[in-house]
Amino acid sequence: MAKNxxxxxxxxxxxxxxxxxxxxxxxxxxTGAESGTFxxxxxxxxxAFKTYALTGYTEPGSFEFELFFDVGLAGHQALxxxxxxxxxxxxxxxxxxxxxxxxxxxxxGMTFDGPTYDMEDGVKANLSxxxxxxxxxxx
Amino acid sequence: MRARIxxxxxxxxxxxxxxxxxxxRVVWKTVTQxxxxxxxxxxxxxxxxEDPMVWRLVQCGVAIPADDACREACGLSEDQxxxxxxxxxxxxxxxxxxxxxxxxxxxxxxxxxxxxxxKGDNWQAMPELWEEPESDExxx
Numbered sequence: 016m017a018k019n020x021x022x023x024x025x026x027x028x029x030x031x032x033x034x035x036x037x038x039x040x041x042x043x044x045x046t047g048a049e050s051g052t053f054x055x056x057x058x059x060x061x062x063a064f065k066t067y068a069l070t071g072y073t074e075p076g077s078f079e080f081e082l083f084f085d086v087g088l089a090g091h092q093a094l095x096x097x098x099x100x101x102x103x104x105x106x107x108x109x110x111x112x113x114x115x116x117x118x119x120x121x122x123x124g125m126t127f128d129g130p131t132y133d134m135e136d137g138v139k140a141n142l143s144x145x146x147x148x149x150x151x152x153x154x
Numbered sequence: 155m156r157a158r159i160x161x162x163x164x165x166x167x168x169x170x171x172x173x174x175x176x177x178x179r180v181v182w183k184t185v186t187q188x189x190x191x192x193x194x195x196x197x198x199x200x201x202x203x204e205d206p207m208v209w210r211l212v213q214c215g216v217a218i219p220a221d222d223a224c225r226e227a228c229g230l231s232e233d234q235x236x237x238x239x240x241x242x243x244x245x246x247x248x249x250x251x252x253x254x255x256x257x258x259x260x261x262x263x264x265x266x267x268x269x270x271x272x273k274g275d276n277w278q279a280m281p282e283l284w285e286e287p288e289s290d291e292x293x294x
Contacts, residue, residue, distance in 0.1 A: 031203065031205035119187065
C-alpha cells in the first residue's frame with residue numbers, strides 16, 4: 016500500500032512503432048471506463064426502483080491529458096500528426112509506484128483542444144484519446 | 155527512410171506486428187505490466203529501422219538518421235540533434251519542465267518516491283535544495 020505521487024508519471028506515444036515520451040504534460044488520467052448496463056425495469060416491477068442488468072460489454076473510456084504546448088517540439092507535432100493523418104496509436108503510461116508499472120492501451124481517434132492562449136497561463140493544449148479495447152488496468 | 159536507434163530503453167508499441175521475435179533488431183526485456191513481470195519487445199541499441207516517420211524519432215532525440223532522406227526530413231543540425239537527445243533524457247525520466255536545467259546540470263537525477271529531488275553527480279553545486287526548511291520557531 017502506498018500513496019504514490021503523480022510527479023514523474025510518464026506518457027509515451029508510438030512514433031514509427033516506437034514508444035516515445037511526451038514532454039511537458041501537466042496532468043493526465045483515464046476517464047469514462049464503464050461496464051455497460053441496460054434498463055431491465057419492467058411494468059410489473061415490485062417496487063419503485065428501476066433495475067439494471069449488465070450487457071457484458073465494457074466501455075474502455077478515454078485518456079485525457081493537458082500539456083504546455085510547444086509548437087516547435089517534435090513530440091508535440093507528433094500528437095497533431097494524428098489529426099492530419101488519423102491512425103490508431105499505441106500509448107503507455109509509466110506509473111510512479113516502486114515497480115514502475117506500465118499501462119498500455121491503444122487509442123483510436125483524438126480530440127485536440129488547443130493551443131490555447133491565456134493572459135494568466137502558458138500556451139497549453141488539452142487532448143483526449145479514445146481508447147479501443149483493453150485499457151490495460153492492473154488486474 | 156531509415157534511422158538508427160540510439161537508446162536501449164526504446165520499447166515497441168504492442169501493435170507493432172511488423173517486427174516478430176525473430177527480428178534481430180528486437181530484444182525482449184522484462185517489464186512490470188499489470189503488476190506482473192512480462193516480456194516486451196525493445197529495439198536493440200543501434201537497430202536500424204525503416205519507416206516513413208522515423209525522422210520524428212530523430213527530432214525527438216531517440217534516433218539518428220541512417221540515410222539522406224531521413225537526414226533531410228528531420229532538418230536538424232548536429233547540435234540540434236544533440237540537444238534533442240539531451241532533452242529526451244529529461245522527458246523520459248519524468249522530469250518536470252521547470253526542473254530541466256537542474257537535470258541538465260546534473261544537480262538532480264530525478265525524483266525520490268516522495269517527490270523530492272534525487273541527487274545528481276553535481277548536487278553539491280546547489281546543496282540548499284536538500285536543506286530542511288527552517289521552521290517558524292527557528293526564526294523567532
